[in-house]
Amino acid sequence: MSAELNATSASVAGAAGAAANRTGATAGGTASTLQPILGSPISRFFSDGWVTTWRNLMKIIRVPEILLFTMIQPIMFVLLFTYVFGAAIEIPGDGYESFLMAGIFAQTVVFGSTYSGSAMAQDLKDGIIDRFRTLPMSGAAVLVGRTNGDLAINALSMVVMMATGFLVGWRVNSSPLEFFAGVALLLLFAYAFSWVMAFLGMAVKSPEVINNASFLILFPLTFISNAFVPTEELPTPLRIFSEWNPVSALVQSARELFGNVPPGAIVGDAWTAQNPFATVLIGVAVMLLVFVPLSIRKFATLSR
Amino acid sequence: MAFIEARDLVKTYTPKGAPVVRALDGLDLDVAQGTVTALLGPNGAGKTTTVKVLTTLIQPDSGTATIDDVDVLRDPDRVRRMIGASGQYAAVDENLTGFENLMMVGKLYHLGAKVAKQRARELIEMFDLVDAANRPVKGFSGGMRRRIDLAGALVINPPVLFLDEPTTGLDPRSRLALWDIIESLVSGGTTVLLTTQYLEEADRLADAISVIDNGRVIAKGTADELKASVGGQRVAVTLVSERDAVPLRDIMSRFGAGAPVEGGGGRTWVVPVDNGPVALSAIVGAAAEQNIALHDAGMRRPTLDDVFLQLTGHAAEQADETEGEAA
Numbered sequence: 001m002s003a004e005l006n007a008t009s010a011s012v013a014g015a016a017g018a019a020a021n022r023t024g025a026t027a028g029g030t031a032s033t034l035q036p037i038l039g040s041p042i043s044r045f046f047s048d049g050w051v052t053t054w055r056n057l058m059k060i061i062r063v064p065e066i067l068l069f070t071m072i073q074p075i076m077f078v079l080l081f082t083y084v085f086g087a088a089i090e091i092p093g094d095g096y097e098s099f100l101m102a103g104i105f106a107q108t109v110v111f112g113s114t115y116s117g118s119a120m121a122q123d124l125k126d127g128i129i130d131r132f133r134t135l136p137m138s139g140a141a142v143l144v145g146r147t148n149g150d151l152a153i154n155a156l157s158m159v160v161m162m163a164t165g166f167l168v169g170w171r172v173n174s175s176p177l178e179f180f181a182g183v184a185l186l187l188l189f190a191y192a193f194s195w196v197m198a199f200l201g202m203a204v205k206s207p208e209v210i211n212n213a214s215f216l217i218l219f220p221l222t223f224i225s226n227a228f229v230p231t232e233e234l235p236t237p238l239r240i241f242s243e244w245n246p247v248s249a250l251v252q253s254a255r256e257l258f259g260n261v262p263p264g265a266i267v268g269d270a271w272t273a274q275n276p277f278a279t280v281l282i283g284v285a286v287m288l289l290v291f292v293p294l295s296i297r298k299f300a301t302l303s304r
Numbered sequence: 305m306a307f308i309e310a311r312d313l314v315k316t317y318t319p320k321g322a323p324v325v326r327a328l329d330g331l332d333l334d335v336a337q338g339t340v341t342a343l344l345g346p347n348g349a350g351k352t353t354t355v356k357v358l359t360t361l362i363q364p365d366s367g368t369a370t371i372d373d374v375d376v377l378r379d380p381d382r383v384r385r386m387i388g389a390s391g392q393y394a395a396v397d398e399n400l401t402g403f404e405n406l407m408m409v410g411k412l413y414h415l416g417a418k419v420a421k422q423r424a425r426e427l428i429e430m431f432d433l434v435d436a437a438n439r440p441v442k443g444f445s446g447g448m449r450r451r452i453d454l455a456g457a458l459v460i461n462p463p464v465l466f467l468d469e470p471t472t473g474l475d476p477r478s479r480l481a482l483w484d485i486i487e488s489l490v491s492g493g494t495t496v497l498l499t500t501q502y503l504e505e506a507d508r509l510a511d512a513i514s515v516i517d518n519g520r521v522i523a524k525g526t527a528d529e530l531k532a533s534v535g536g537q538r539v540a541v542t543l544v545s546e547r548d549a550v551p552l553r554d555i556m557s558r559f560g561a562g563a564p565v566e567g568g569g570g571r572t573w574v575v576p577v578d579n580g581p582v583a584l585s586a587i588v589g590a591a592a593e594q595n596i597a598l599h600d601a602g603m604r605r606p607t608l609d610d611v612f613l614q615l616t617g618h619a620a621e622q623a624d625e626t627e628g629e630a631a
């Protein structure tokens with residue numbers, strides 16, 4: 001068979017034979033199947049997880065709009081809140097900029113995690129999940145790759161927000177160790193939340209619906225919290241909601257770790273308000289323990 | 305045991321507020337090793353559902369399926385190691401280049417980076433995509449996407465290949481090229497199950513054809529056997545205007561040996577006949593008497609189209625109706 005490669009159909013078939021020959025064919029042009037390099041299941045899981053993470057990172061690189069908008073929104077929030085509300089909201093100590101930043105961080109990373117939901121729904125719609133599911137790869141790895149993608153975006157937007165915050169006067173009043181612990185806690189919470197969203201994306205199957213629904217749920221969740229205002233003066237039902245709100249616990253933890261708690265701040269009576277770190281860690285554990293297995297099971301039966 | 309074997313597959317869907325759809329209703333299938341079997345059937349017949357069950361994408365409600373004695377339902381991972389699949393709609397990552405898409409598939413088959421890269425290059429050449437290989441798929445035409453997707457199915461040179469309407473959306477040259485690729489793979493021992501709407505494709509490629517309708521196999525055999533099963537000669541008449549269809553059908557059923565069926569485009573009608581020349585002149589004569597203008601009239605041997613129309617003609621209308629209701 002000729003291995004000439006021009007555009008005629010005959011030579012395309014020739015190329016098929018030639019390709020088979022190069023990839024280890026036996027005599028007579030009989031093509032033989034390419035064999036996998038059989039590693040342990042663990043090494044295959046990590047390899048698949050890396051390939052799908054790479055795919056999601058490539059998307060961030062190839063569709064710069066995603067990055068642009070995920071960056072612009074927090075910058076806009078920092079500026080809006082600082083200059084619009086900053087004048088009106090009286091915070092003792094370092095002022096509103098310092099109080100605000102942990103709230104903006106928490107809100108941004110939680111919103112950043114919703115991307116896993118719409119992206120899973122979109123991948124399902126595009127059929128790429130059908131492709132993955134016919135391959136001898138780990139299904140869990142697809143989800144790991146997806147949530148890693150969110151983690152990368154969230155880490156980037158943290159950097160951008162911190163730089164912006166610094167410019168408007170935010171200062172960290174704690175040790176470097178505490179500072180990094182604060183950043184890690186925010187990203188960890190968001191990472192766990194990505195698994196919740198990935199599951200919802202697969203269950204709802206429509207990227208548009210998941211986008212709108214997450215706005216409806218996350219706006220109240222992030223605004224009826226201590227993220228942007230001290231909660232003492234909220235009407236009682238809202239104050240109680242805010243004290244039990246896990247986002248409040250996340251914000252409170254970050255504030256403590258960054259040394260941004262205003263002097264004389266009043267802490268609510270709710271257990272979650274009294275124990276913000278434990279609340280965040282329990283929240284993370286519950287989200288992961290419930291939604292990692294649930295998502296993996298859902299993925300295993302998913303088809304366009 | 306056949307190489308690919310499905311027994312009594314049943315798959316139902318219950319769309320919200322609509323009656324239960326029996327996508328597969330007791331489907332049986334046997335595919336011999338190293339052959340091409342075509343699934344032929346009207347829209348909604350259950351072709352894609354069959355392919356999805358066999359490629360481990362969905363679980364049937366009941367029934368069994370094996371590929372090379374491996375249980376598809378119980379041991380999907382082993383099946384995935386020996387199949388290549390290309391679904392009805394191209395499944396490619398829009399943001400990766402054609403080359404990167406194929407590399408990714410190779411890596412996910414765990415071929416190792418070096419082999420995956422080399423194989424991606426070969427496939428890009430094989431599918432005539434060299435110029436487009438390094439652009440993101442987003443900018444590809446439908447046919448180019450399709451070819452990347454098909455190439456994805458060939459990455460490990462799998463012993464078993466599932467292709468759901470592989471040439472839909474391809475231009476004639478790419479279609480011929482794909483046929484050549486499939487033929488060359490089969491001569492190398494690959495087993496292929498494909499679905500198609502093009503009877504010419506089944507005629508050319510398939511060693512065996514299963515005609516399916518309403519989730520069930522209603523006829524099977526080689527193309528020649530199927531043609532022989534619908535019997536004798538036919539007369540085909542093409543009208544100048546669709547408006548004359550009703551009187552023409554009356555004439556054709558008067559002189560034909562069966563019911564006339566529409567042969568495409570609304571203007572061509574085909575009827576089986578006992579004596580070709582006599583029936584042809586009688587039909588043409590009667591049409592002339594009634595001033596029906598004919599574009600073309602002639603005798604022919606049965607084609608796969610005739611088989612398809614005869615077997616599913618009525619059922620195809622039913623399927624269309626139920627689809628309309630569901631929509």
Ligand SMILES: Nc1ncnc2c1ncn2[C@@H]1O[C@H](COP(=O)(O)OP(=O)(O)OP(=O)(O)O)[C@@H](O)[C@H]1O
Pocket residue numbers: 304317318319325326327345346347348349350351352353354392
């Ligand atoms: N996810 C689903 N939900 C509800 N009904 C479905 C679903 N998938 C398939 N069906 C129904 O099952 C039947 C068989 O569908 P299938 O896709 O297998 O047909 P097909 O032969 O591939 O048709 P086509 O030629 O149009 O591709 C159809 O009536 C279809 O409406």
Ligand SMILES: [Mg+2]
Pocket residue numbers: 351352353392468
């Ligand atoms: Mg189909």
